[in-house]
Amino acid sequence: MGNIDKKKVVIIDYKLGNLFSVKQACDTVGMNAIISSDKTDVLNADALILPGVGAFLEAMTNLKQLGLAEAIIEKVNNNTPLFGVCLGLQLLFSESEEFGAGKGLDLISGVIKKFPDNLENRKIMVPHIAWNTIYKFEQNWSEVPLIDLKNDDFMYFIHSYYVKPSDNECILTKTNYDGIEFCSAVTKNNIFATQFHPEKSAAKGISIYKNWAIINNLL
Numbered sequence: 009m010g011n012i013d014k015k016k017v018v019i020i021d022y023k024l025g026n027l028f029s030v031k032q033a034c035d036t037v038g039m040n041a042i043i044s045s046d047k048t049d050v051l052n053a054d055a056l057i058l059p060g061v062g063a064f065l066e067a068m069t070n071l072k073q074l075g076l077a078e079a080i081i082e083k084v085n086n087n088t089p090l091f092g093v094c095l096g097l098q099l100l101f102s103e104s105e106e107f108g109a110g111k112g113l114d115l116i117s118g119v120i121k122k123f124p125d126n127l128e129n130r131k132i133m134v135p136h137i138a139w140n141t142i143y144k145f146e147q148n149w150s151e152v153p154l155i156d157l158k159n160d161d162f163m164y165f166i167h168s169y170y171v172k173p174s175d176n177e178c179i180l181t182k183t184n185y186d187g188i189e190f191c192s193a194v195t196k197n198n199i200f201a202t203q204f205h206p207e208k209s210a211a212k213g214i215s216i217y218k219n220w221a222i223i224n225n226l227l
Contacts, residue, residue: 014040015054015226020080021045022070024095025059026205033207037218038227047075055226056083058201060095064120064169065109067095077113084115084199089224091153091217092201094167097194100201101171116196118173123188132186135168142181142192142204152180152195153219161212163192163204170203 017039019030027043034041034057041057042049050056058080060067071077084090092100101112104120112120123134141160149155165183170190173179183192183203193202200220206213221227 014038016052017041017055017057017221017226018049018053019043019057019059020050020076020096022060022067022074022076024062024067024070026061026094026207027059029205029207030057030059030093033214033217034221036214037221039217039221040226045074045076047079050076050079050083053083053088055089055091055224056080057091057093058096058099059093060099061166062095063109064095064098064104064106064112067099068109068112071099071113081113081115087198089198089220089226090200091220092199093207094203094205097201097203098169098171100194100199101173104169106169115199116173116178116194117175118171120169121172122169123185127187130186132188135166136185137166138185139163139209140165140183140185140204142183145179145182145191146176147180147195149180151223153200153216153223154180154193155219156215157212163202163206163209163213165192165204167203 101118139162178194178196181193206216
């Protein structure tokens with residue numbers, strides 16, 4: 009089947025994304041993915057990927073100015089699959105504690121918190137830049153894109169903030185960074201999102217893209 013027959017995946021470009029590596033991961037597993045900042049493309053997409061690296065406030069400002077924030081909310085509310093990565097995960101939540109950042113897309117209830125500089129008289133290195141393990145919280149991985157992973161597999165992280173969901177039911181994985189346990193992946197209805205970068209996490213990370221595509225009939 010050629011790409012013309014496949015469902016269209018839009019990688020949302022709001023000027024803060026790790027777009028090339030995400031596009032490369034999509035191409036590797038056979039998705040028909042384009043990079044776009046055009047809200048019409050977003051509204052016509054069969055599935056969305058919201059990547060990102062950088063500041064929450066700048067990201068939300070760009071999403072609103074480009075008309076993408078409303079388009080994303082509309083699509084998710086209409087059951088379009090969405091895959092969030094790193095900052096793309098954080099933007100899905102209600103609000104950030106980052107100075108001046110304010111409200112997010114509010115598709116998942118919760119707040120974005122900054123890693124502390126110190127914990128129990130120990131200095132914490134921020135940002136968290138490392139290969140670190142993800143482990144199961146309360147959900148089984150048999151029906152989510154993590155199906156090919158084992159508990160405590162390593163993924164690649166780079167971030168200074170982390171999500172704190174209001175409801176633990178959406179938490180898919182947790183990770184421990186220097187004594188701080190945080191939510192590292194979520195799933196809620198048609199949303200799947202990770203704090204880590206699957207596209208930078210070798211073969212096991214690419215398997216997450218492949219399984220997300222299979223689950224959502226995108227291949």
